[in-house]
Amino acid sequence: MFKPQIKVPATYMRGGTSKGVFFKLTDLPKPAQVAGEARDNLLLRIIGSPDPYGKQTDGMGGATSSTSKTVILSKSEQSYHDVDYLFGQVAIDKAFIDWSGNCGNLTSAVGAFAITNGLVDKSRVPDNGVAVVRVWQANIKKSILVHVPITNGEVQETGDFELDGVTFAAAEVKLEFLNPADGEGALFPTGNVVDDLEVPRIGTLKATMINAGIPTVFINASDIGYSGTELQDDINNDIDALKKLETIRAHGAVKMGLISNISEAQTRQHTPKVAFVAAPLDYNASSGKFIEAKTIDLLVRAMSMGKLHHAMMGTAAVAIGAAAAIEGTLVNVAAGGGSLNEINFGHPSGTLKVGAEAQQIDGDWQVTKASMSRSARVLMEGVVRAPQ
The missing domain is CATH 3.10.310.10 (Diaminopimelate Epimerase; Chain A, domain 1)
Known part of the structure; x- marks a missing residue:
């Protein structure tokens, strides 16, 4: 007797020139709310890896590094931050998720998701203007400011900002990476610029x-x-x-x-x-x-x-x-x-x-500090299903 699929609340989002499946930490099944095998196995199955055919047909992945991505967000445990952002790069042909780095493109979608899903205090979101979401990047332990445009109290996704590598225009999202040297050491780990x-x-x-x-x-x-x-x-x-x-x-x-x-x-x-x-x-x-x-x-x-x-x-x-x-x-x-x-x-x-x-x-x-502009939008929201 095969068990039925489980349903996990999720949002499928484009951020910059990437896209991935976004989750609130508390929406994941209990065993997957902590790092480890249960979490990795769930996310691998949702994305559709490992796939020896290299297509991720039986999952949400798009069979490229830009589209085989997962994001887990939660209210921040850090002072002066709104949301903790954990990124998982899912291998396509291997049963492996790399948690060693950040995805800068998907960072542009983190602010919008956090606001829409109640992870940012309402007092920090204007009715009209720009909400500055203070993101703690948990993989590399760095701070990022995501400037999210707001119209009538909701995230403004549509606009005329064009980003090469993305077909359609959208609203501009400005990113500021504060002290962006990776969390694993010096800016130049060898001590030399060359x-x-x-x-x-x-x-x-x-x-x-x-x-x-x-x-x-x-x-x-x-x-x-x-x-x-x-x-x-x-x-x-x-x-x-x-x-x-x-x-x-x-x-x-x-x-x-x-x-x-x-x-x-x-x-x-x-x-x-x-x-x-x-x-x-x-x-x-x-x-x-x-x-x-x-x-x-x-x-x-x-x-x-x-x-x-x-x-x-x-x-x-x-x-x-x-x-x-x-x-x-x-x-x-x-x-x-x-x-x-x-x-x-x-x-x-x-x-x-x-x-x-x-x-x-x-x-x-x-x-x-380093800064750039990207764009982001929700592609689909609801639940994603995965076999137990």
């Missing part, structure tokens, strides 16, 4: 390894045979390229002190990211939109969960902005060098503007 990264069978690469937004390994596109104008098919259809970039990521993770040996990289797929940068060039984005070199400061392509991202992860954009603000990093050099508190970079779907404030204190670089 390192020599030795990768067997590939060579010694110049690399900027930074903990901001999300741990990220930046390399020069030209050092691995690319121009920086590549689109998804140029990378994701090349098995050798994917292996090379994953090898670079794994060795970068060891160099950053995130793992102790290469074999551990498989259990930490979400972080660090690896991205390659180049000076501006003309190119056609994946939508066919022509991007002129003169309209951007640099080119960036980033890998997520073993594939080239279709646009840019929000957390990686924070890392890009932070690295650009610090002279001598590979990102800063690709963007022309000097003091760069705001840049506009080209990614596979178009362009994105990001800003950051950095300062040197006692010889160590610190990033005090």
Whole structure:
């Protein structure tokens, strides 16, 4: 006798160029309200993983790193914060959820969900204007301010803000990442803005390894045979390229002190990211939109969960902005060098503007704030079902 499916209240939301299934912690079944096997098994089944076919047909996932995501929110246990935000990146072909990092794109949907679901005190939500939701990012233990537009006491989702990588316009949601150095250590874990990264069978690469937004390994596109104008098919259809970039990521993770040996990289797929940068060039984005070199400061392509991202992860954009603000990093050099508190970079779907404030204190670089604009909206709300 097979047990019937269980029903779990949930909201399916787009945030930035990602989408995922959002839950209130208290709506999860009791065993899944604490971290562990019960929670992971439930979320894996809801998303539809592991799927050897790579489609997540029997679940809510969309079979890409951008659409295989879960979010758990609760009233904050931290002082001066409204909501605690926990993010789980769900592997597609493995029974694995990576809880090691944040999703900057889905952060833009956290504020709206929190307000709509009563996680923000009503006194902090104006009838008209902007509600500033104080988010505690529980994965990396950092504060984020999400500026949510409000009309007649409700979240304003529609608008004319256009975000490359998202088909339709929506209301603008401004994000501020405060002291965004990742919770696992120094801004530059090696102490250098540029390192020599030795990768067997590939060579010694110049690399900027930074903990901001999300741990990220930046390399020069030209050092691995690319121009920086590549689109998804140029990378994701090349098995050798994917292996090379994953090898670079794994060795970068060891160099950053995130793992102790290469074999551990498989259990930490979400972080660090690896991205390659180049000076501006003309190119056609994946939508066919022509991007002129003169309209951007640099080119960036980033890998997520073993594939080239279709646009840019929000957390990686924070890392890009932070690295650009610090002279001598590979990102800063690709963007022309000097003091760069705001840049506009080209990614596979178009362009994105990001800003950051950095300062040197006692010889160590610190990033005090990074900011960008995204958009978010509810796609569906109600209950999601999962077999027991």
